[in-house]
Amino acid sequence: MGSQANPCIVFNGDARQAMEFYLEVFGGDLQVGTAADFGSPDSADGDKVMHARLDTAAGYTLMAWDFPEARPGHPAYRPGNNVAVFLGGDDAELRGYFEKLSAGGVVTLPLEKQVWGDEAGSLVDRFGISWMVNITNQ
Known part of the structure; x- marks a missing residue:
């Protein structure tokens, strides 16, 4: 299989809800493990998601x-606006993903033909995650 890069998105207590939403958008198989599932003795973090992985029907993997909880030396939580998840290709399903992801979010660039000839758009979903979609001109 070689190497691959998969986004691992950090949430502030709502990772399970976000990943269940992404499962509705993309379909596939979702696995969720809490800190308690992984044996964490810290009861404050026990119900928090330690690792979630969504393998989508289209072959994407989101984690x-x-x-x-705040710990000495650990940076403060920052919403996911420092990372955008990029979906690109020539698949018409990308339009549906864009529409579903935008529900409850904010479209920052409507999905439409751009100067480079492709159809592209961007949005911030209801969880504060930035998404970019580029549909290659055939």
Whole structure:
């Protein structure tokens, strides 16, 4: 299989809800493990997601976890606006993903033909995650 890069999105306590939403959007298989499932003795983090993985029907893999309680030396939680998940290709399903992801979110660039000839758009979903979609011109 070689190497691959998969986004691992950090959430502030709502990773399970976000990943269940992404499962509705993309379909596939979702696995969720909490800190307690992984044997964490910290009861404050027990219900938080330590690792979630969504393998989508289209072959994408999204991963997520909940930010742990504040600890000395650990940076403060920051919403996912420093990372965008990019979906690109020539698949018409990308239009449907864009529409579903935008529900409850904000479209920052409507999905339409761009100067480079492709159809592209961007949005911030209801969980604060930035998405970019580019549909290659055939």
